[in-house]
Amino acid sequence: MQGHRRAIISSRDSSAATLLSLRLRLTTAWTMGGVVLLLLAPLTAPELIVLCLIAPLAWLPAGKRNIFHGPTATFVALYLTTGYLALNTRWSPDPVTAIETVGMIVILVGIIDMTLIILERLEVHALDAMAVGLVGGMMIGGAYLCFEAFSGQLVRRMLVPLQPWLRPEARHLSVDAHGAAIFELHLLNLNIAALTMLFWPAMLAIKALKPAPSANRLLLLGLLPAFSAVFRSEHATSKLALLGSLGIYLLYQLRPAVARGLTITCWVAVTLFIVPIASALFAQKLYTSPWLFRSAQERVVFWGYTSEQVAKAPLLGVGISATRVYHRTKGGANAPQAPGSEFRLETGWHSHNVYLQAWYETGAIGAVLLLAIGMLILRSFAAAPEAAQPYLWSTFGACALMAGSSFSLWALWFLATLGMVAVLAGLATTLLGRRGLQS
Numbered sequence: 065m066q067g068h069r070r071a072i073i074s075s076r077d078s079s080a081a082t083l084l085s086l087r088l089r090l091t092t093a094w095t096m097g098g099v100v101l102l103l104l105a106p107l108t109a110p111e112l113i114v115l116c117l118i119a120p121l122a123w124l125p126a127g128k129r130n131i132f133h134g135p136t137a138t139f140v141a142l143y144l145t146t147g148y149l150a151l152n153t154r155w156s157p158d159p160v161t162a163i164e165t166v167g168m169i170v171i172l173v174g175i176i177d178m179t180l181i182i183l184e185r186l187e188v189h190a191l192d193a194m195a196v197g198l199v200g201g202m203m204i205g206g207a208y209l210c211f212e213a214f215s216g217q218l219v220r221r222m223l224v225p226l227q228p229w230l231r232p233e234a235r236h237l238s239v240d241a242h243g244a245a246i247f248e249l250h251l252l253n254l255n256i257a258a259l260t261m262l263f264w265p266a267m268l269a270i271k272a273l274k275p276a277p278s279a280n281r282l283l284l285l286g287l288l289p290a291f292s293a294v295f296r297s298e299h300a301t302s303k304l305a306l307l308g309s310l311g312i313y314l315l316y317q318l319r320p321a322v323a324r325g326l327t328i329t330c331w332v333a334v335t336l337f338i339v340p341i342a343s344a345l346f347a348q349k350l351y352t353s354p355w356l357f358r359s360a361q362e363r364v365v366f367w368g369y370t371s372e373q374v375a376k377a378p379l380l381g382v383g384i385s386a387t388r389v390y391h392r393t394k395g396g397a398n399a400p401q402a403p404g405s406e407f408r409l410e411t412g413w414h415s416h417n418v419y420l421q422a423w424y425e426t427g428a429i430g431a432v433l434l435l436a437i438g439m440l441i442l443r444s445f446a447a448a449p450e451a452a453q454p455y456l457w458s459t460f461g462a463c464a465l466m467a468g469s470s471f472s473l474w475a476l477w478f479l480a481t482l483g484m485v486a487v488l489a490g491l492a493t494t495l496l497g498r499r500g501l502q503s
Contacts, residue, residue: 084189091119091193092200099201099262102484103209106254109480110168113175116487120182123190138440139177145433146170149384152426156383157390165384165474172476176483180490191495195269198488199283202259202266206290209255213296217247253299257470258481259290260302261463264309265488266290268455272496300357301470309462316454327457328442331464335435338419339374342367352404363416363469365407370415374423381427384474387411414472421473438464449500452493459489 098112135143149166156162183191212219224231238246270283294302316323334341346368351361376382382390391413399408415421422430438460445456463482471478 088189088193091190092197094119095194095197096201099198100205103205103255103258106258106481107477109477109484113172113480113483116484117175117179119194120179120186123186124182135177138437138444141437141440142173145437146173148429148433152381152384156385158385162384168476169479172480172483176486179487183491183494188498191491191498194491195273195495198269199266202262202290203286206259206287206293209252209259210289210293213249213252213293217251221247249298252297256294256297256299256302257466260294260305261466261481261485262488263290263306264455264459264462265485265492268452268489268492271451271455272492272499274499301466305462305465308465309458312461313454313458316457323457327461331438332435334419334468335431335438339371339423342371342420349404351402351407362407365402365409366412366416367420369409370411370420370424377427379427379429381425381430384425386425387414387421416469418467418473448493449497452496456489456493459485
């Protein structure tokens with residue numbers, strides 16, 4: 065009888081172990097699939113940020129289902145900011161778009177807050193499975209983007225006959241000497257930006273997984289295609305972001321206090337003084353400098369013109385989405401040219417600078433809130449394990465540099481990707497902390 069009971073118990077243990085193994089593999093596959101999809105189709109980021117809740121919720125222990133508690137200081141600032149943005153929609157020239165944007169931001173902030181809370185309550189094996197998925201997804205997505213960047217987007221060109229919607233607009237195409245269509249490399253800019261912002265969370269995940277030295281070298285080698293894809297691309301902002309964040313990482317290894325102080329100083333300067341900085345660059349006619357590539361020259365004009373418009377509503381701003389509205393009504397061929405150039409004096413579809421756009425559309429109040437959010441994020445790093453901090457500061461640097469010369473402040477895919485970065489960096493940090501406690 066006792067032998068029969070032991071056999072039943074052993075059978076149950078075996079079944080439980082098999083089920084646990086299956087759940088872990090599914091979790092890894094789910095996370096990996098999400099990361100790959102984000103890298104291949106960044107515009108899906110708002111949907112993916114919602115789906116990223118599923119795996120953590122599935123692993124939430126029964127005794128820890130109460131996930132509601134007071135938000136951290138960072139999220140208090142984020143919720144206050146969404147309240148101000150909701151008020152800002154009242155004087156936006158496009159209130160419908162502004163309300164839709166703010167509504168999505170509220171959802172994104174709430175989901176990110178909830179996901180980070182849940183991750184802190186999960187067991188190590190669940191966090192481990194997600195971290196493996198993150199690293200695996202970065203390796204697969206990075207390898208694909210590297211191949212596309214070096215092959216002239218061969219995969220996309222092969223798929224166009226099967227999926228015509230993949231064919232880009234004529235303005236993104238050129239023709240070679242043999243009459244074959246060439247897909248412009250800048251079509252990968254969004255993908256490369258997402259890859260750049262996820263680079264340091266993936267590096268932190270490798271650190272948190274604590275693989276054997278030989279496996280660690282293989283994992284780092286697996287991220288080399290991602291690194292190569294960035295520098296093969298035409299997205300100069302991603303190159304700057306990756307190099308700048310690498311500088312923060314290396315400096316942190318030598319002088320942590322200097323790295324922290326420099327990052328904080330730059331954040332304060334760019335959020336508070338971007339208007340006079342942009343105005344000075346324009347006044348010096350930097351847009352005529354031959355060593356600057358064309359898109360950078362044009363952005364200097366955008367920045368200079370936008371900085372002049374800030375004075376029209378310095379405290380509250382001109383309203384969310386105003387830049388696009390004024391571009392349609394006042395920009396384009398009707399706008400005068402900047403002195404000594406062919407570039408039009410206008411704001412463009414957006415400022416190509418999150419900090420300047422914050423001043424222009426949300427005023428000094430919005431800029432101060434942005435400053436506070438960044439400072440609270442940096443302050444929160446002090447609670448992370450010491451081994452995680454170089455990666456976290458580098459992650460912040462990469463995202464801050466990306467925001468300085470690239471996408472619109474209200475691009476939901478960009479905001480959602482920043483949210484994914486926060487979630488995945490939080491995942492790796494939590495795992496590293498748990499592993500440290502166990503060792």
